[in-house]
Amino acid sequence: MTTSLTIAMRAADKQPLELIGKMANRHGLIAGATGTGKTVSLRKMAESFSALGVPVFLVDVKGDLSGICNAGDGQGKIGERIAEYNLGADYLSGFPVRFWDVYGETGIPVRVTVSQMGPMLLARLMNLNDTQEGLLNLVFRVADDKGWHLLDLKDLRGMLQHVSENAKQYQTQYGNVSAASVGAIQRQLLALESQGADKFFGEPELNLQDWMQSEGGKGVINILNSEKLMLSPMIYSAFLLWFLAELFEMLPEVGDLDKPKFVMFFDEAHLLFDNAPAALVKQVEQVVRLIRSKGVGVYFVTQNPLDLPDTILGQLGNRIQHALRAFTPRDQKAVKAAAETFRSNPDLDVAEVIMELGVGEALVSFLDEKGMPGVVERSFVLPPQSSLTPLSKEERDSRFQQDALYPHYKDMVDNYSAYEALQELGAQNAEAAQQAAQAAESEKAEKAAAKQQAKEADKPGVVDGLLGGLFGGRKKANQGIAYDLADSVGSQINRQVTNAISRSVMGVIKNMLK
Incomplete structure (x- = not known):
């Protein structure tokens, strides 16, 4: 049985336009001018994948996707579309959502080492x-x-x-x-x-398996709040580079499954490529080209198809094109380029229809079972099942802080x-240097003490000093017989004086003992 997702209804006969599950990993594009319904199409596709049990990742640039966790109220235009297409009273539904934030302010912190x-x-x-x-x-x-x-x-x-x-x-x-x-x-x-x-690099690091979970048979929709992140393009690029490379390395080759294992949506994709380093563009291009075989689908959401590099645009097989406005020569070029990328429909002047589409209307072309682009059809995108109203700050804080994963990722850990x-x-x-200095100082002191001892040992005695003064000092080599005689006489006198002193000292001691 072929798995498929009903995304839109053909305008001509109200027949469903379905995205075949095994072709969802061939990537896609949602484009259109501001206010034409791109975010609604993104939301509807994310809900449809979640309903099939496929985990989803969303980059929420404007902070308006948090309401996906609550069921819609069926009021206004949403209610009219539900009635028009007989979608049933049980159509409205909420979906399992997990909130993430690189800075940890509006979601579970995202960190990478x-x-x-x-x-x-x-x-x-x-x-x-x-x-x-x-x-x-x-x-x-x-x-x-x-x-x-x-x-x-x-x-x-x-x-x-x-x-x-x-x-x-x-x-x-x-x-x-x-x-x-x-x-x-x-x-x-x-x-x-x-x-x-400093908040992005650290531990505990994100385990991507935590982004590939399901609850109650529905795939978890992981929403990365990027309102603040997009103001820091280097950090956003760092996250995206790591995310794509890690996902590609982690997942095994699986080919074309009945439904993808994981789907990613990058809203406001033109911000991703504005002034982006060539290395980033090359990395994204490589991953988009190769990750299909890992069972992963990548969908870019942008205002103008020309916002994406041609090498990436050519890889996007499933397309939803909302209205474009041709006010400038560049806009006219974009309209023409968008029209030429669709498989032609003899009943539609695509270039003209693109500028006539109303809110919620789109030109849709999905790949068929053989991987060929389907004929482009003018259609109405089905209304979202979830609430269009974003959560309040208090509601969002309560949800992510009560998440089972929050305690694990909450605090940064500064491991060894x-x-x-x-x-x-x-x-x-420093300790070794101090010990070496102390050893050197000690050795220096020991040498100085030894030198002083040697110097003291070389000094003459008292009598030697006196006699040396009388006879001109110690004997020097080759000073003759006269000096030898004087030296002999001096030695004899020295012995006599020493003996006399010794006798006097002994006499004093004896008298003291009496």
Whole structure:
């Protein structure tokens, strides 16, 4: 039995337009001008995947998707569409939602370790040149060889400083360490930190398996609040680079399943590619091209199809095109480009219809069972089943703080890592230096004492001094017979004087004893 998702109704005969489950991993595009219904289409597709038991990830740029967890009220236009298409009284429904936030303010914190990001992705993120990237690889290799874990930014900064200060020590085994490259990387890390990287890099790190859960037979919709995150493009790029690479590495090859294992929606995708580093664009292109075989579908939501690079746009097989307005030459070019990407329908002038579509209307083309684009059809997107009203701050806080995963990710943990290892090494080196200095000082004192003792031993006695004064000092070589005679006489007198002194001292002692 073929699994499919009913997303829209054909305008001409109100027949359903279905997205075949096994083609959902061929990716897709939702495009249209502001206010034409893109977010409603995104919401409806996410609900449909969740209803099939497929976990979903959403980037919520505007903060208006949180109401998916509550059932809709069926009022206004929503109620009219439900009645028009006979969708039934039980159509409205809420869905299991998990809220996430890199900064931990409006959802469960999202963290990644520096080691998990890796030197290649970090180099691409910081737009490093080849020399700087080589140095970053060197730093990671030194840390690995020494068993020092790189978990957060202070670990990486500490390793950069350590390698720089001990460049000669590592030069032979690992290669040259450029002080200029160290400085350049440190400046990039400061830029990252100013955008909140100190909260993004750390532990406990996100386990992507926690994003691939289901509850009550429905896939959990993971909503990443990106209102603040989009103001920090480097952190958003860091998250996206890691997320796509980690997802690709983690999942096994499965080919075309009856339904995808995981689906991602990137709202306001033009913000993702505005001024994006070429490395990021290349990484996204590579993942979009290859992750299909992992059972993952990627859907971009943007205002204009031209906002996406051609290499990525060409990979998006399932398309929902809302109205475009041709007020400028660029708009006219976009209308023409969008019309030419659809499989033609002889009953529709696509370029003209794109500019006539009303709110909730769209040109829809899904892949058929053979993977061929279906004929483009003018249609009405089905109304969402969930509430369009976002949660209040209090309601959102209550939901994510009561989530079963919140206690695990709530607080950042500063485990023993490279920074602490370097602090210990510095303390050990300082202690060793102090002991060496003390040993050197002690040795110096001992030598001085020995020298003083030797000097004292060389001094003449009292009588020798007196006689030496009389006879001109000690005998020197080759001073003749006269000096020998004087020396002999002096020695004899010295003995006599010494004996006299000894007798006097003994006499005094005897008298004292009487």
